[in-house]
Amino acid sequence: MKRPVYIREASAIGPQPVFDTDRLERVEAYTGHPLRSIVPALRRYVDPVRGRRMEKVARIGLGAALNALDRAGGALPEAIIVGTGLGCMESTERFFVPLLHNNEDVPNPTAFIQSTHNNVAGQIALATNCTGYNFTYLHRGISFTSALLDGWMQVGLEGRGTVLVGGAESITPDYYTVQRRSGIWKQHDVPNLEVLKATDGGALCGEGAAFFVLGDGPGPGPAVRVVDVDISFRGGPGSLRDRVHAFLDRHGLSADAIDLLMIGRNGDGPQDTAYAPVETDLPLATHAAFKHLCGEFHTANAFGLWLLWSGLRTGHLPGEAVLHRGARSNMRWGLLVDHFQRKDHSLVLLERCGPEHPDAQALPSGCADQLR
Amino acid sequence: MSDRVVITGMGVISALGVNVEENLRALLEERSGIGDITILPTRHRGVIPVAEVALDDDALGALAAPRSQRSWTRTALLGLCAAKEALAQAGIDPAAARTAFISATTAGGIDKTEPVYDQFYLPEIPDEVAQYLGTHDPGDHAQRIAAELGFNDLVTTISTACSSSANALKLGDRLLRHGLTDVAVVGGTDALCKFTVNGFNSLMILDREPCRPFDRDRAGLNLGEAAAYLVLETEAHARARGAAVLAVVSGHANTNEAFHATASSPDGTGAYEAMRQALAMAQLAPEDISYINVHGTGTLNNDASEGIALTRLFGSAVPPFSSTKSFTGHTLGAAGAVEAVYSVLAIRNEVHFANLRWRTPLAEAALVPVVRTQRGARVRHVLSSSFGFGGNNTSLVLSAPVQQG
Known part of the structure; x- marks a missing residue:
């Protein structure tokens, strides 16, 4: 049985002021890159002490996820599905770089634990007490759409009522360098609002998180x-x-x-x-x-x-x-x-x-x- | 009644051998793949045992034989070997039909980043280093394998810690049931690397000896490296092209404990729910299960909570079970697929594999695993479990390909 799948609500955090709203009113212009997220106060969703220990991708992911659920009238998800191309790269580097430099004398295991790629989905599950389906896709440019496809199947074809899907990414300075050297970023700064006119190779690097509450019925706003x-x-x-x-x-x-x-x-x-x-x-x-x-x-x-x-x-x-x-x-x-x-x-x-x-x-x- | 999803091809490479046949032989002969580190350059050689694929990167590259050796990480090469074997057995050309490739990994291609990391930041990067720029992330191996083998439809990668490739199988089954693809090649790959060896070592859950899953005196897990892929398609699709059916995917479930970032809940609730829901989907009662390939890492925490969950679900009649991680070590993102392959081998060869080195029942649950290889066992339905960090639990039910009633 195929049922319609609605976006009940959504929330985003990114280089544009889009948090806790359904429209982008005033566009932010940048002169260089990477473009960084405008991180709102997330005290409502992320305990400040825990938040400081959390890496950015987890913080903005958790913030956008919980805000989306809030906006959907306090919905509790039956499944949580996250896409992220690099996962918890900051924690990975925090464990990895000292390991390489100090002959495998490693720091404490906290960074290793937090480096696990499904950390963001796990944090959302902990925050919402969701013991259902919990998936994380890490496949570059289709990480998020894999999560969306999965959630669409859950609601549209498998009878689930409310499913949270989203994408979150924050690049570390080191990985930015690696990707720039591999040729995917512009080697120079270009104003972001001019970049679509460019004819040379490379893009401007950015980051952000966006989450969607999928449901079998429409949400509070227009469907x-x-x-x-x-x-x-x-x-x-x-x-x-x-x-x-x-x-x-x-x-x-x-x-x-x-x-x-x-x-x-x-x-x-x-x-x-x-x-x-x-x-x-x-x-x-x-x-x-x-x-x-x-x-x-x-x-x-x-x-x-x-x-x-x-x-x-x-x-x-x-x-x-x-x-x-x-x-x-x-x-x-x-x-x-x-x-x-x-x-x-x-x-x-x-x-x-x-x-x-x-x-x-x-x-x-x-x-x-x-x-x- | 939706069409059943069946398995028509398998490939595996692990410390037990470079193909299905070699893996089966080692399992039957109770030859463990766990030993000293010989390939990974680490100071833990001679101290921490692992289950390595006994080929260095050059030999592995020659075996996997991609068109060009450039930029292939060990994780990707292992995956290519297993994926090729699975496709060959199934007789599938990924470019010919809607064929999804669903892979899984935890460490991704970090193995090749480790030796050269600092050189990524030199003013001039030597070419032999530059080839590994941007091969670290989990999606790299799947794209590389997909490009090599000609996949052009859905290609994606799952990373849910130790349940990753069991979840790949789950996704493939769902896509097929919904008619969203015609064939799904599912599985996972993970090479040993300093990152995971040191990570698990820092958690103090690595046994200094070959591991003893489900033993009272167990002292942790051994890490292994492996890749395994299975070819899934609907029974009608397999019939139409005359493919031999190896086994049927009967059930699967994924639950999350929302309990702790790394530990399983002590009462095994997540494991219990994953197994229970997988049985429910398969429409089977606990007594229908002939053999269980348990997660059984050998850590204090996992085996205790999994043992309790088994007792909760099966009562005093827990079916014959074993942890083949006593052969392969814990192969992380590949483990679910490796053990799915072994579960199919159990069905096809009428065998319960041994749980090596077991002596004494757990304090938490008085369970006795299969201690010696049992041949001539009739295996109809196998339950295979993979439980991961973050409380991410997946159980699969695989069944013998009998005609449906």
Whole structure:
């Protein structure tokens, strides 16, 4: 039995002021990178003493997770599913580097315990007394969408009522250096709001956490449902464009049906070209981007989904997010198209249910319309 | 009635051997793979025993035979060996159908980062070092193996500590039941590395001798390295292409104790619930289980709580059980898949494997494991458990491929 899967509520922490709200009102501009999270006071959710000992990815993950549950009316999850590309890298390094430098004389085991990649999901389970299903995916750019696919299956196909899914990432300075040297980051600083015009390689590095309370019924706010999730390595056997059309076909939708396209452009010129055919095929949709706002990181698409959800739900998107203004102001169908390093590809289809949003504003024209 | 999910291929590499056949022979002959460290460069050589795959990285690379040897970590090479064996047995080309690759690991590719870490930060990085930039994270091995073998659909990696690859099997089964993929290659891989050896050593749970799971006088676990993958598909899909069915996936459950970051609850609630729910999904009663491949790490904490959970679930009639970690050590992210392979071998070869070095029942539960290899045992349903850090518990029920009623 297939049931609709709703996003009851969501919460995000990241380089944009998005905590405990469903809309991004005022976009934060940065001149360099990595872009760092604006960490709100989390006293409500994370004991300050324990919080200080917790590494950032766990702190922002726990904060966003518990805030999302709060916003969903104090929902208790039956399952907790987290995606994180690097997991608890800070604790890993805290144990690992002294070990290498001191002939395997290791510090106390606390850092080792905290380095376990499922630590964030475990912390959320402890905080919510959730003894149900607890999973963590660590697979680079599809870490979060793997969690989303799993949660979508749990609610839509396996009868669970409330499932918490999310992504969290915070890069350490050392690993930032490693990744920069491996060529995935820009070697120089570029203002984040300009980066999508870049033609050279590399992206701006970012971080953040975003969590979603999935449920079998809508939440307190306007209802948005997760229609489907598709993940593929290298975009599948054909092109990304083929993959997108096949995905929409499965739901009887033509490309023209999509109202809002959330695209994973990150300013890495050569890699961004992968999106162009998809954008060309969806001329009626409004095109928006998110990675120039949050930076690129393994679970950036969790923020992308947050922004897509926010746009469908509130009818509002900040002008800085919009690349191309579509033909329709009402938004029902939203599509996230994202890849990481041309390997990990994700497609997510959302639908806003119910009548037109009463205060849907006409979307502002994009700052980057000149891109195409 | 949804179509049953069956196993049609398996591959494993561990301290017991580089393929399924070698692993089976060692198990039958009660030859443990636990011994002194010979390959991992660590000061713990001669002090901490482990279960190493008896091939250095060059020999392992030659065996795994990727198209290019560049950037392959030991974790990825182990995985490639086992994945190739599983695909060959099943006769599956990952590029031909919707074939998911669901892998699992705990340490990922850190093994190759360890020897060169500081060189990552030199002004000029030598090429032999640069090849390992960004191979540390858990997803690296799965992408590398997927690219090598031609996977192009869902490729993902699970990391839930010691239950990781049991959870890969669980996810594969669910995807198939829902018709979201046609074939799922599931399993995990973990190479020995300084990080885990020193980590577990700092927790003071490594036995200085070969481990003694479920023994009153046990003194901890031994670490091992391994990879194992299984090919899953629906029974209809297997039939349609004429593939031989090795076993059936009957049940699985994942629970979380929400008790403590590393320890299991002393009353074994999480373990009990995982086993109970897996049986419920399989629609089996406790007495239907012919053999249990227990988690049985050999630590004081695990074996006590697992023993209590077994007694709670099975009462005075606990089925024959053993911990094959007494052969392979604890292979962490690979353990669930390795033990799933062994469970299928138990079914197919009508055998209960031995729990080596056992002498005295636990103080917490008067349980006697299988102490010598039992041949000629009729094995219909096997329960295999993997319990991890963070109280992440997974149990699987695998069954003989009899015709359904």
